[in-house]
Every structure is written in structure tokens, then in C-alpha cells.
Amino acid sequence: MDFLSGRMRRRLRGAPFYLLLTLATVITLVPIIWVFASALKSNKEIRENALALPQEWRFQNYIDAWFGASFDQYFFNSIFITVASVGLVLFLSSLAAYSFAKMRFRGNQLIFFVFLIGMAFPLSAKLGPLLSLMYELNLANSRFGLILVYVAGSLPFAILMLRAFFQGFPQELEDSAALDGCSRFQFYLRILLPLSKPSLMALGIFVFMGTWNEFFQALLLINEDSKRTLPLGLTAFQDEYFTDFALSFAGINITAVPVIIVYIMFQRNLIEGITVGSLK
């Protein structure tokens, strides 16, 4: 290979990696592309040739799917529950993390540890009593109740992540703010939060994805159609239309597209949220 220039050789050395990555990407994306393509076909086309591309793009499937189930209601529920949960998690966890990271008080370590162990339990560990509690509090079958459950579930990780981040803040910053007559709450609101925007963003997107996609607890706590979130609504829709292939595919896409859009917009923040939590 002496006749190749150094630059060329360097390029060729990367070739096997590009080849393997391209192969892996194709295998990974084919199922998604296939589902999107199938949603544009007619039932007859799907039945006769599942692999072929759509002959004509039938966007009607999406309209039929949307009106065949209460997708607008599921959508609203998912957005309401997710946005409220993310907002609450960010507010409560940043308050608590500030206290854990920067204030000295009796029980600091212990209470923080109590939050941490919340991450060690599998989801099923709380389901029975949770269901009973929600009925007792009249919060079963309620969007508000689901929000509280989601917030409680996300708090341990959120506090762990933000505490680590706040600990990196120089103490001088707080001291000088205090000298200027800034109370701790003002410091939190006016200085700490604005300076933590990237971290809050990463955490927020991470919590958004987890909440938007959550299924197990929603399945347990919600059984009224008008209160279903998108994942829950999709299962109901699929149960009803499983024989209508094209509509089923369209239903999957209606559920998947918002996540893809959020992912394209906030890809870096999401991956930062995942990796920051894992490496620190």
C-alpha cells in the first residue's frame, strides 16, 4: 500500500468502521422506516406484500387513526402530565439539591441517602400499596395523581444529579451574594437557577422522555379512556384495530413522532442527561 498517500491511507483505515456503523445503522433504522412506510399503504397492499414500498401515499390512514381513537385526548393528557411533572421535578429537585449541596444541617447526609435508595427499588416494589393509596386519596384514575407518582419517581435521580452539579459552584459566589443582602431563596432563584440552565435542560429532557414514555404505572392507575396517556391509548387502540393493519401502523407513528421531534431538537441535552448522571 506504499503507493497510497498518507492521507489516503488514513482514510482507508477508517473505512471498516464506517462500513460496520452504516450496517448497524441500517439494521437499527429499518424497523422504524418500515413502520412509517407501512402506515402509508392500504390494507390490501400490506397483506399482499409486506415488504413493498407504498404504491401511493395514503395519509388518510393517519386521519382515520386519529379519529378512530381519542388520540387528541391522549395527546393532551400526555402533554399536560409530562409538562407538569417535568416542571415540578425541576423545581422541587433543584430546591432540595441546593440544600443538600450547599447548606449544613443535621441529617443532611442521612436524608440524601434516603432519597438515593429510592433508585435501588424495582418499580413493582411499590405497586400494590400505591394503588390502594391512590384510591384512598381519591387520586386513582386522576391525571393529577399520576403527576405526583411520576414526580416522586423522578426525584431521587434528579436530586442526585443536581446536587453533584451544585457542589461544583464556588462558595465565594454565595458569600458575596449574601454580603449584598441576597437571601438564600433569592440566591437560588436569581443566581443558581440561571447559571444551571444547561444542567436543568439536560435533566428536564431526560425526565420528559421518561415521563412521556411511562406505561406500567399509568396502566395500573388509569382505567378511564378520557384520562389515558399516549402509550396507554396506543394499547387500547391496537386492541381495537389490530386487524386493520394500516391503521395500527399509523397509530404507532402518531405516538412515536412527538418523541422523535423532541429528540431531534434536544438530542445533545438528552444524551448529556444520560451520561452526566452515569459518569459523575
Next chain:
Amino acid sequence: MAQMLSAPRKRIAGPRFRIDLMPYLFILPAVVIYVIFNLGPVLASFFLSFFKWDLLSPTTEFAGFDHYDFILNDDRFWNALGHNFIFLGLAVVIPVSLGLFLAVFIYEIRRGRVFFRAALFLPAIFSGVVIAYVWKWIYHPFAGVLNPTLELVGLGAFTQSWLGNPKIALYSTFIAYTWASFGYSMVIFLAGLQDISTDIFDAARVDGANFRQKLFHITIPCLYDVFTFVITLRIFTAMGVFGVIYILTGGGPFYASDVIDIYVFRMIGNFEMGWATAAATVNTVIVVCLSTGFIKWREWRSWTS
């Protein structure tokens, strides 16, 4: 001077023991919600597993170890737990090594890193429900993509009912799980790789190390802690797998892909709260022991080596 400083404090009752309430006020809302809706139910689940309780009637009656006696003698329980362990065994090998290799490949290339990372991570952003339905259609006997593709490439002999065959249903669900989870391992490994000093790789290149030598003598040892985290994450997801299996097979056919969380969910649906909470507690103990044991073992190994 000391007197001057202490004088104003004396006006407030109990000068020495005055507790600064602010830190507690800051954590209070989080603590309240966390205790009521997360930690409380977990602890209640543990205690209630020793009581007779059916969710409908408020009365409880001490049951001792009756519920544990039942589930530990229930073949279905061991069947489900066994499947979780099969899942775990596969999950610490397949998605983790896939993630590692893809991360290394992405690290090795110059252009297109962001694209490949984003594209390969894509399945990981979906709800288990979406993942399950995508695969339910892939596996569909005739409207699916898998069987026709196998026939197309001359492997028609391998076509079958991927979710209906009790021998392979569990593994079919595992493939869907892998599709959705290798991306997590990949992005975490990639972040770990980018934390390794490039000097080491440069030195290795100068010494003429090949790809395999770099992988086994630099990359993997340097990612020791990242491996610990990635595998711990797999312990949690494999022992707590629910949505994908619930939708793909519902635990069937004939409990051939049943797992603990579906077992617990079924028990709750039958108002058998005693058995449900006992099974959940056993699973919790296993998960906590496995994860902390694994982490401690990794720490101990890194100290001794």
C-alpha cells in the same frame, strides 16, 4: 468581643440550639412527595406482605410467612424469576457488548460521529409500548417483515411464529429489548471513551498497537467504572422488564415468557395483594442484593488488582 457577638443572639430563645430551618424548608416539598408516593408504598409493600389484605377490605390480619410460603412453592413464580435471570444473563452480554463495539467504532471515526450516535440511539427514545408494537408487527405471521425477509433471502426454513412458539417467545421479546437498549450502553461508553486521555491512544499508536490490542489493553481497562455502571443499569432493566413483554406476549404462550413484574401485576389484578407484595419483596431483595453485591465486587476487584 465574644460577648458583643453573643449579646444579640440571646434575644432569640435558646441561642445555642437555634435550628436553621431554611435547609429543611428547601427539602420539605421533595421529601413529602417522595415519601408519600414512592418510599412509603415500597415500605408498606414490605410490611403488608406479612398481612392478609385484598385491597378492597380495609381490615388486615397477620399472616406471618404464609404469602412467602405460597409464592416460594409456586412454580409460576420460579418460572417467571427464571426468565428474568435468562434476560439478565443475555442483557449483560448482548446490549452491553453491542454498545461497547459501536461506541469504539464511533470513537475511531472522524466525520459523522454525531450522526451515527444520534441514529443508533434512536430506538432507545421510544416508550416500551411503541417498541413492543413495532416488533409485534415485525413478528406478525404474514403482515410482518421478518418472515417474508427470511423467505426472500432463502432462509424460508427459519420462518415461524416468533411470539407463538413457547420455545422462542422469550428470546423474541429479548431481541426487541436489545433493539431498544443497546443505545444506552453505547452513549455511556462513548462518553467514557471521550474521558480517556488521548495521550494513551497516541502512545499506543506510536508503539504500533493494533485495534484488538488497543481494545483489550487500553479501552476496556480504562472503562472499568463505566462497565460497572452500564451492567448495573442492565440488572435493573432486566429484572424489571415489563412493558415490552406485556404487550408482545402478555407473558405467554402458556407462561413461556412470564417475568416477575407481569406475575406481580397479574396478582394485583386478581386482588391477591399478599402474594403480589410478597413476590415484589422477594424481587426487590434480589435486585438490591445483585446490584449492590455487583458494585461492591467491582470495587473490591479494582482495589486488589
